[in-house]
Amino acid sequence: MGVDSLGYMALKVSKLDAWRELLERVFGMEPRERDGVVDYRIDSYHHRLTLTADTTDSVEAIGWEVSTSEKLAALVSTLQAHGVAVTAEGADLRAQRKVKELFSFTCPMIGNRQEIYYGPLVSNTPFAPSRGISGYKTGNLGLGHVVYWVKDLAASVKFYQDIMGFAISDYIAWDDNDAVFMHCNSRHHTLALMKDGPNSPAGELxxxxxxxxxxxxVGYGYDLVRDMGIPVMIEPGKHSNDHMQSFYLQTPSGFWLEYGYGGREIGPDWEIRNYDAPMLWGHRFVGG
Ligand SMILES: [Fe+2]
Structure with missing residues (x-):
């Protein structure tokens, strides 16, 4: 039941050139251009990220992958049964997203546009990174993870458990932060939800x-980020819950990108834990 992985993310960006520099020079992603839009490939899929030039910055959509048409139909029915309006997307958007079947809805908890699909197009040529990297850990684990602030943390967690098919990985509460980490495959978390606050508005990525x-x-990427003057928000360190070794930078759209390595995976004997700090070591806030 529910979704199987984070498939893609589409962004509207006001600083396309700065975004291109970041994704191509730092992250080594492979651009595929079409009509003022740049799709980025990072694995066998046609693309995982899409940048569209715009006057403002926003997350246009996040795309959740479902493994079969039958599971997708069941998820649509479940959403509708809970009063969520779901739109069947036509051939134009399916062609842009490069998927067989596609639906969209507005998440009643986060408030953002979400797309659910099955049948992603894969490429018959190898990923050709734009810098010398070994590539990305994706496959059944999906694109990576996203973290959103929400107004009602308990109700949001319940929505993603009961309707979207996630399970809780663990909890971290520290300082003024309250976070719940959730998985839909063996990646430790594909989604984390955090209670909103004065400087962390609900609905924002x-x-x-x-x-x-x-x-x-990650290390070579960190040097590039420092050399290019891209703002580092959190220094390299290791997370307490998923053991990811990573650093965080600020993207030209304002939200952060975490570049990680070595995250541990959820197995059948996983037990939910509760933490009071997000890091084992490092991960110092810059200036903090
Ligand atoms: Fe993270």
């Missing part, structure tokens, strides 16, 4: 994480 195949990819 806090960060997207992508996971490298080697720690050197």
């Amino acid at each position: 806090m960060h997207l994480m992508v996971e490298a195949q080697s720690y050197d990819d």
Whole structure:
């Protein structure tokens, strides 16, 4: 029941050139251009990220992958049964997203546009990174993870458990932060939800994480970020819950990107834990 992985993310960006520099020079992603839009490939899929030039910055959509048409139909029915309006998307958007079947809805908890699909197009040529990296850990684990602030944390967690098919991985509460980490495959968390606050408005994306195949990819990327003057928000460190070794930078749209390596996976004997700090070591806030 529910979704199987985070498939893609589409962004509207006001600073397309800065975004291109970031994704191509730092993250080594492979651009595929079409009509003022740039799709980015990071694995066998046609693309995982899409940038569309705009006057303002927003997350146009996040795309959840479902493994079969039958599971997708069941998820649509479940959403509708809970009063969520679901739209069947036509050939134009399916062609842009490069998927067989596609539906969209507005998440009643986060408030953002979400797309659910099955049948992603895969490429018959190898991923050709634009810098020398070993690539990204994706496959059944999906694109990575996203973290959103929400107004009602308990109701949001329940929505993603009961309707979207996620299970709780663990909890972290520290300082003024209250976070619940959730999985839909063996990636430790594909979604984390955090209670909103004065400087963390409900409905906003806090960060997207992508996971490298080697720690050197992250290390060389960190040097590039420093050399290029891209704002580092959190210094390299290791998370307490998923053991991801990572650093965070601020994207040209304002939200953060986490570049990680070595996250542990959820197995059949996983037990939910509760933490009072997000890091084992490092991960110091810059300036903090
Ligand atoms: Fe993260």
